[in-house]
Amino acid sequence: MDGTKQQRRRGDTRQRIQDVALGLFAEQGYEKTSLREIAERLDVTKAALYYHFKTKEEILVGIFEDLSRPMEDLIAWAREQPHTLETKQEIIRRYSEALAGAAPLFRFMQENQATVRDLRIGEMFKTRMLGLRDSLIDPEADLVDQVRCVSALFTLHAGMFVLSDLEGDPEEQRAAVLEVATDLVTQAHRGSAGRAAPAP
Amino acid sequence: MDGTKQQRRRGDTRQRIQDVALGLFAEQGYEKTSLREIAERLDVTKAALYYHFKTKEEILVGIFEDLSRPMEDLIAWAREQPHTLETKQEIIRRYSEALAGAAPLFRFMQENQATVRDLRIGEMFKTRMLGLRDSLIDPEADLVDQVRCVSALFTLHAGMFVLSDLEGDPEEQRAAVLEVATDLVTQAHRGSAGRAAPAP
Amino acid sequence: MDGTKQQRRRGDTRQRIQDVALGLFAEQGYEKTSLREIAERLDVTKAALYYHFKTKEEILVGIFEDLSRPMEDLIAWAREQPHTLETKQEIIRRYSEALAGAAPLFRFMQENQATVRDLRIGEMFKTRMLGLRDSLIDPEADLVDQVRCVSALFTLHAGMFVLSDLEGDPEEQRAAVLEVATDLVTQAHRGSAGRAAPAP
Amino acid sequence: MDGTKQQRRRGDTRQRIQDVALGLFAEQGYEKTSLREIAERLDVTKAALYYHFKTKEEILVGIFEDLSRPMEDLIAWAREQPHTLETKQEIIRRYSEALAGAAPLFRFMQENQATVRDLRIGEMFKTRMLGLRDSLIDPEADLVDQVRCVSALFTLHAGMFVLSDLEGDPEEQRAAVLEVATDLVTQAHRGSAGRAAPAP
DNA sequence: AATGAATGAGACTTCATTCAT
DNA sequence: AATGAATGAAGTCTCATTCAT
Numbered sequence: 009m010d011g012t013k014q015q016r017r018r019g020d021t022r023q024r025i026q027d028v029a030l031g032l033f034a035e036q037g038y039e040k041t042s043l044r045e046i047a048e049r050l051d052v053t054k055a056a057l058y059y060h061f062k063t064k065e066e067i068l069v070g071i072f073e074d075l076s077r078p079m080e081d082l083i084a085w086a087r088e089q090p091h092t093l094e095t096k097q098e099i100i101r102r103y104s105e106a107l108a109g110a111a112p113l114f115r116f117m118q119e120n121q122a123t124v125r126d127l128r129i130g131e132m133f134k135t136r137m138l139g140l141r142d143s144l145i146d147p148e149a150d151l152v153d154q155v156r157c158v159s160a161l162f163t164l165h166a167g168m169f170v171l172s173d174l175e176g177d178p179e180e181q182r183a184a185v186l187e188v189a190t191d192l193v194t195q196a197h198r199g200s201a202g203r204a205a206p207a208p
Numbered sequence: 209m210d211g212t213k214q215q216r217r218r219g220d221t222r223q224r225i226q227d228v229a230l231g232l233f234a235e236q237g238y239e240k241t242s243l244r245e246i247a248e249r250l251d252v253t254k255a256a257l258y259y260h261f262k263t264k265e266e267i268l269v270g271i272f273e274d275l276s277r278p279m280e281d282l283i284a285w286a287r288e289q290p291h292t293l294e295t296k297q298e299i300i301r302r303y304s305e306a307l308a309g310a311a312p313l314f315r316f317m318q319e320n321q322a323t324v325r326d327l328r329i330g331e332m333f334k335t336r337m338l339g340l341r342d343s344l345i346d347p348e349a350d351l352v353d354q355v356r357c358v359s360a361l362f363t364l365h366a367g368m369f370v371l372s373d374l375e376g377d378p379e380e381q382r383a384a385v386l387e388v389a390t391d392l393v394t395q396a397h398r399g400s401a402g403r404a405a406p407a408p
Numbered sequence: 409m410d411g412t413k414q415q416r417r418r419g420d421t422r423q424r425i426q427d428v429a430l431g432l433f434a435e436q437g438y439e440k441t442s443l444r445e446i447a448e449r450l451d452v453t454k455a456a457l458y459y460h461f462k463t464k465e466e467i468l469v470g471i472f473e474d475l476s477r478p479m480e481d482l483i484a485w486a487r488e489q490p491h492t493l494e495t496k497q498e499i500i501r502r503y504s505e506a507l508a509g510a511a512p513l514f515r516f517m518q519e520n521q522a523t524v525r526d527l528r529i530g531e532m533f534k535t536r537m538l539g540l541r542d543s544l545i546d547p548e549a550d551l552v553d554q555v556r557c558v559s560a561l562f563t564l565h566a567g568m569f570v571l572s573d574l575e576g577d578p579e580e581q582r583a584a585v586l587e588v589a590t591d592l593v594t595q596a597h598r599g600s601a602g603r604a605a606p607a608p
Numbered sequence: 609m610d611g612t613k614q615q616r617r618r619g620d621t622r623q624r625i626q627d628v629a630l631g632l633f634a635e636q637g638y639e640k641t642s643l644r645e646i647a648e649r650l651d652v653t654k655a656a657l658y659y660h661f662k663t664k665e666e667i668l669v670g671i672f673e674d675l676s677r678p679m680e681d682l683i684a685w686a687r688e689q690p691h692t693l694e695t696k697q698e699i700i701r702r703y704s705e706a707l708a709g710a711a712p713l714f715r716f717m718q719e720n721q722a723t724v725r726d727l728r729i730g731e732m733f734k735t736r737m738l739g740l741r742d743s744l745i746d747p748e749a750d751l752v753d754q755v756r757c758v759s760a761l762f763t764l765h766a767g768m769f770v771l772s773d774l775e776g777d778p779e780e781q782r783a784a785v786l787e788v789a790t791d792l793v794t795q796a797h798r799g800s801a802g803r804a805a806p807a808p
Numbered sequence: 809a810a811t812g813a814a815t816g817a818g819a820c821t822t823c824a825t826t827c828a829t
Numbered sequence: 830a831a832t833g834a835a836t837g838a839a840g841t842c843t844c845a846t847t848c849a850t
Contacts, residue, residue: 019833019834021834021835036322037239037322037323038322039237039239039240039323040239040322040323040326042818042819042820043819043820043821044818044819044820052834052835052836053835053836053837054820054821054836055821055822055823055835055836055837055838056834056835056836058820058821058822059833059834059835059836060834063820063821064819064820064821116322118321119321119322119325120320120321120322121318121319121320121321122236122237122238122240122316122319122320122323123237123239123240123322125319126240151376151380151381151384152384152387152388154384155363155367155381155384155385155387155388156388158366158367158370159359159362159363159366159367159388159392162359162362162363162366162370163355163359163362163363166358166359166362166366167355167358167359170358170362176351180351181351181355184351184352184354184355185355187352187355188352188355188356188359188392191395192359192388219809221809221810242843242844242845243844243845243846244843244844244845252809252810252811253810253811253812254811254845254846255810255811255812255813255846255847255848256809256810256811258810258845258846258847259809259810260809263845263846264844264845264846419830421830421831436722437639437722437723438722439637439639439640439723440639440722440723440726442822442823442824443823443824443825444822444823444824452830452831452832453831453832453833454824454825454832455825455826455827455831455832455833455834456830456831456832458824458825458826458831459830459831460830463824463825464823464824464825516722518721519721519722519725520720520721520722521718521719521720521721522636522637522638522640522716522719522720522723523637523639523640523722525719526640551776551780551781551784552784552787552788554784555763555767555781555784555785555787555788556788558766558767558770559759559762559763559766559767559788559792562759562762562763562766562770563755563759563762563763566758566759566762566766567755567758567759570758570762576751580751581751581755584751584752584754584755585755587752587755588752588755588756588759588792591795592759592788595791619812619813621813621814642839642840642841643840643841643842644839644840644841652813652814652815653814653815653816654815654841654842655814655815655816655817655842655843655844656813656814656815658841658842658843659812659813659814659815660813663841663842664840664841664842
């Protein structure tokens, strides 16, 4: 008797704002998405957005905090593992999963770098990425092998979006990207290890 | 008697607009750079910009057309070469050079993807990138090897900017990035070749 | 078990609203003080303000009614006294006291005249001031002496705030201001009296 | 021909903005006057205001700079005169004239003190007032006499506006206000002088 | 080759106020 | 006695663009 939209939705407006906003941010970019547009799509007024978030930027911060938790957890986990090849491969695998789980957010981050740089989440994200990088890189490794690790990360990122407009089974594609990235960290690991103690 | 800035600059305003605009676009992003800002930096009025360019977007098109010629040339050249390993390695090498030669433009393209997508240069750039990709990829190659080629390109792109805030000799870094990218296409080539006719 | 702030404050919210509001109104001005700010400082919601007051303006009316009673009493008292010099001097003395007793309110009235004019308290205050003025001025007195009386009142008002950022003992300052104001009404009285019946 | 409003007014828009703005600021207060209102009254768009002034505040600064010049000149002049009674009386006389010449501005300053305090012109005005005060006050004078000088200035200010809603010839009123103010500085001067060397 | 003046659209944000609970 | 959620109106400001000169 009261399952109307209005009624059912009471209480979840904050979440709905974030959902709609992320959709639009990812699709059109941050600056080209206006609060008017978000509000209209939710059928509320702009002022309602300001009841839930202090600024446009805070909407994005909210989204980021919610969706980047898996990434944070991964980094925390990585910090406590030994720097073995298996660990590194597992990091890549898990990161690939984290990316897939929050694809719109990461797509947004990738396609709006110039914008993100000036926003609060810019620093946050950069810190996380550096954390990830350091969990893959051996500081005394060859520069080339260090680049391989960074390249592995970027391959995962880019793979997600560039490949998305290719024909072919997405799952297969993800697997292929993952393999290339894994390969890169493996080579990087062997390289450093090899120099210390050559592989058999 | 007339070697003043004003005098000497007569006639090169169009070029100066592009220079300043690219600097600001790369530094702040396209949307966050206003024509007012560009004009102020050149010490002319906004209206003057409209004498030289029909719209804001056309300024960017002009920049892109001027600076992406080496990339275009590379693609044209690549189209006429046999798809040998050496060719592919040469493509990577030359593309690395092209990127370095127009760093601000490519940095801009990378950091403003969401914006660029809706602009005329979005299509142009995508077409060029696909051309490049196709000059590296063997269509019947393994998906993993195809990803390796794309990864090689992205490694070059990303390498340029991510590494830029690392300490260390930039030349050395560029060399390292180039090596990783070359490695990737080499592996990709060996992979496909290997399946058809195993390497000696 | 219940001497907490929350508990102890039950029932005095209305007064606390007025206190905080007056503080902010006096400090920042009426328009620049938002209900949000008042509510936040009290750690209640804006809606709570509306439980106690119908509008923002009514908060101010409440403050004014409470704090301007001494002024009203003074005027009522003055109305029943003979228009002697002693009475006038006493009015000035008492008004000086009234001002000091409700300094933030009067400071607010002085610094927000443009705003107050459009509010209900504008009329109220004007009426009171005219009442005061008429208790000091002899209608048939010289225009100059009439001005002296008005000047005495303004001297008291302004003295309060302009002198406040001077160095020196505030009590001494108040006394000096009071002396000048008293002097002015005395001169005014002598003037009119003198013309009607010269002083001995 | 071309004596239309549009044509005739080209070039004086900046001045017209200031005129209209001052009128509205004085009548309604600064915050209650919106740029929309100013623009509508001038039959231009809000954006046109921003072509001539960077912010709402700058409109006010422009007005203040233009209209407070006589006051500034007076202070400069005063600084070079000997601190005689005649000088002080002349200062009062000239200041009275300056006030009358820019009545709307001074009315605005008086009725919007809370607002003005936070604006750029707040500091400017305060500085000027202190300059004026110091040209009237002998630093070693009695506190009461110092108050008399300040009172003289406030009498002039207040006189202008409070008396304005009295019946009676405005010229006569101004003369009366001027007499009271002059009287105050004269007494102040005699007081200090008297203590040093008693009047005959 | 460039300026001065202006526009129309729209951005983000804030405010006082309301009302069901 | 007070909250949570929301609204409608309005505010200041910025932008790309135009056009007569």
